[in-house]
Amino acid sequence: MTNHDTDFAIEGHGDISVGVHGAGASGDGSASATRITPGNALRPEDIALEISRGQVKPSDDVAEFALRIGDDGLILAQRLGHWISRAPELEEDIALGNIALDQLGHARSFLTYAGAAWGKSEDDLAYFRREHEFRSAHLFEQPNGDFAVTIARQFIVSFYQYQLYTRLMESTDATIAAISAKAVKEVDYHRDHSAQWVLRLAGGTDESRARIIQGFKLVWPYVDELFEDDELTTRLAEAGVTVQPSSLRAEFDRLTGEIMTEADLQIPGVPQALGGGRRGKHSEFLGYILAEMQVLAREHPGASW
Amino acid sequence: MASQNLQSVPAELSPEEQEREAAGQAYFDRIISEDSRIEPRDWMPAAYRKTLLRQISQHAHSEIIGMQPEANWITRAPSLKRKSILMAKVQDEAGHGLYLYSAAETLGQSRDQMMEDLIAGKARYSSIFNYPTISWADMGAIGWLVDGAAICNQVPLCRASYGPYGRAMVRICKEESFHQRQGFEILLELSNGTAAQKQMAQDAVNRWYAPSLMMFGPPDDDSPNSKQSMAWNIKRFSNDELRSRFVGMMVEQVRVLGLTLPDKDIRFNEETKKWEHGPLDWNEFKEVLAGRGPCNSQRVERRREAHENGAWVREAAVAYARKQAQKENAA
Numbered sequence: 001m002t003n004h005d006t007d008f009a010i011e012g013h014g015d016i017s018v019g020v021h022g023a024g025a026s027g028d029g030s031a032s033a034t035r036i037t038p039g040n041a042l043r044p045e046d047i048a049l050e051i052s053r054g055q056v057k058p059s060d061d062v063a064e065f066a067l068r069i070g071d072d073g074l075i076l077a078q079r080l081g082h083w084i085s086r087a088p089e090l091e092e093d094i095a096l097g098n099i100a101l102d103q104l105g106h107a108r109s110f111l112t113y114a115g116a117a118w119g120k121s122e123d124d125l126a127y128f129r130r131e132h133e134f135r136s137a138h139l140f141e142q143p144n145g146d147f148a149v150t151i152a153r154q155f156i157v158s159f160y161q162y163q164l165y166t167r168l169m170e171s172t173d174a175t176i177a178a179i180s181a182k183a184v185k186e187v188d189y190h191r192d193h194s195a196q197w198v199l200r201l202a203g204g205t206d207e208s209r210a211r212i213i214q215g216f217k218l219v220w221p222y223v224d225e226l227f228e229d230d231e232l233t234t235r236l237a238e239a240g241v242t243v244q245p246s247s248l249r250a251e252f253d254r255l256t257g258e259i260m261t262e263a264d265l266q267i268p269g270v271p272q273a274l275g276g277g278r279r280g281k282h283s284e285f286l287g288y289i290l291a292e293m294q295v296l297a298r299e300h301p302g303a304s305w
Numbered sequence: 306m307a308s309q310n311l312q313s314v315p316a317e318l319s320p321e322e323q324e325r326e327a328a329g330q331a332y333f334d335r336i337i338s339e340d341s342r343i344e345p346r347d348w349m350p351a352a353y354r355k356t357l358l359r360q361i362s363q364h365a366h367s368e369i370i371g372m373q374p375e376a377n378w379i380t381r382a383p384s385l386k387r388k389s390i391l392m393a394k395v396q397d398e399a400g401h402g403l404y405l406y407s408a409a410e411t412l413g414q415s416r417d418q419m420m421e422d423l424i425a426g427k428a429r430y431s432s433i434f435n436y437p438t439i440s441w442a443d444m445g446a447i448g449w450l451v452d453g454a455a456i457c458n459q460v461p462l463c464r465a466s467y468g469p470y471g472r473a474m475v476r477i478c479k480e481e482s483f484h485q486r487q488g489f490e491i492l493l494e495l496s497n498g499t500a501a502q503k504q505m506a507q508d509a510v511n512r513w514y515a516p517s518l519m520m521f522g523p524p525d526d527d528s529p530n531s532k533q534s535m536a537w538n539i540k541r542f543s544n545d546e547l548r549s550r551f552v553g554m555m556v557e558q559v560r561v562l563g564l565t566l567p568d569k570d571i572r573f574n575e576e577t578k579k580w581e582h583g584p585l586d587w588n589e590f591k592e593v594l595a596g597r598g599p600c601n602s603q604r605v606e607r608r609r610e611a612h613e614n615g616a617w618v619r620e621a622a623v624a625y626a627r628k629q630a631q632k633e634n635a636a
Contacts, residue, residue: 088615
């Protein structure tokens with residue numbers, strides 16, 4: 001390369017090469033930006049590799065369960081991603097973006113694993129299912145609203161997910177256990193982030209307090225659905241793959257209650273919505289979320305990106 | 306030193322102050338001549354401070370405004386892996402904005418003030434972000450061309466004479482080089498995909514090529530600030546020099562992509578040993594700079610909206626911190 005002589009090469013950082021032989025420099029051309037993960041964290045690509053080698057394959061029940069929690073993360077990531085470039089502070093652009101990325105990462109792992117039962121990839125499941133085939137709970141599809149609504153939603157989600165993933169680390173299904181072991185560390189930060197903001201908003205100004213109270217009122221109707229047992233969870237609980245969602249409730253109530261008390265907030269006395277997300281019954285919101293998420297992939301079926 | 310020409314000592318200084326100024330200037334000149342680093346507490350000429358503030362804050366604003374054209378595709382990214390990479394990339398840009406605002410703050414201006422200036426339309430950011438991202442391939446073209454041009458510009462800035470700026474640039478360049486690779490990878494995948502995907506990639510390269518070349522700034526004979534910045538060891542290479550290097554790299558890389566650059570005049574000049582490109586539309590550049598680009602008003606409006614919608618959150622955080630401090634003092 002003719003002019004690739006002084007600064008760029010010598011300084012050793014920020015090289016402009018693209019790692020392709022003939023394109024002028026160093027690196028592994030097949031390396032992708034997602035391949036570098038600290039430590040030995042489990043990546044969706046690792047799970048896909050195990051699947052392709054025939055090392056893991058979930059039963060239909062396990063796959064259906066993985067689909068539920070995968071869809072929760074995917075839909076929430078889609079919602080949270082909207083905040084990037086719109087947050088109240090740059091620090092929150094980064095924080096909410098990070099939480100979205102974590103949720104998307106968990107979703108990719110769970111969906112990749114679920115798909116193995118039916119010969120489908122994470123992208124087949126994310127981009128080519130219709131509304132009634134999604135298994136996410138209603139809380140995850142609730143609109144972002146203002147920052148207080150987003151924080152109220154995230155507070156409930158992260159305390160719920162923390163309990164769930166903590167218990168799933170002991171799952172008899174090794175893949176579910178491994179994904180959860182990674183996820184729980186990340187969700188612990190989400191818990192801290194949302195709890196700190198609940199305290200700040202509740203104890204900040206009159207306006208912020210009014211907004212967080214309203215935020216909780218809007219999202220609290222979707223709490224019960226998270227802890228509903230059904231035939232699938234009963235079968236899987238007996239097999240030790242998961243625990244009954246209802247068994248997570250007491251600890252969720254205790255830990256969220258501590259923060260709510262410190263923030264001098266009441267649990268909103270609002271009726272609980274019927275839910276039904278786990279059976280494919282969704283609110284009006286999901287259709288719009290999917291329309292946006294799936295539009296490009298569906299314009300080019302079979303294409304690789 | 307060129308810097309001395311710009312530094313006029315006000316007449317009303319006392320003899321002691323004049324002596325301090327002269328000693329400061331001598332120290333500054335020595336540091337610059339040794340190609341060493343100026344740190345925030347060191348004496349520096351007012352014009353040096355002003356130039357740096359302008360450049361660093363513009364760079365920070367570019368990162369922040371630059372989040373928007375890419376954030377535009379986060380919700381529609383065509384695979385979950387691409388969505389994840391894109392989110393991480395836009396998040397990196399917020400991080401770059403943070404380091405750069407912090408570096409600028411060491412020169413005495415608050416981040417709030419810089420943000421106010423941006424929203425009020427008083428501050429500039431890179432003109433290229435006033436173009437729209439109308440297809441997924443634009444994510445590839447921005448990574449490959451726009452981030453590629455940014456790296457060419459920024460790698461020499463890692464050696465900028467102002468310490469906090471140079472150090473911020475080291476980290477930024479590492480991440481930018483990742484961004485450039487992911488952009489290349491997007492285009493490569495599209496180019497090797499269906500006919501429609503390849504067409505999408507070529508169309509994006511066609512649209513982003515000339516604006517990315519103009520990112521290096523006006524031609525050297527029309528770049529009034531460059532000379533002084535080079536004398537101060539802030540800038541290391543001229544606009545045209547960097548642009549020529551960039552063209553040379555892109556010529557090689559576009560072949561690997563199996564695409565073409567929309568410029569029939571690109572050639573390597575054996576005499577000057579430099580790459581040359583076809584004429585650029587500097588009128589368009591000036592128009593966009595003057596606020597008449599396709600997205601100028603929408604970009605600043607989005608920033609204003611986010612900032613104003615977030616005001617109650619920032620006020621709450623301040624009020625809460627104050628109350629906590631009072632509690633601690635009372636205890």
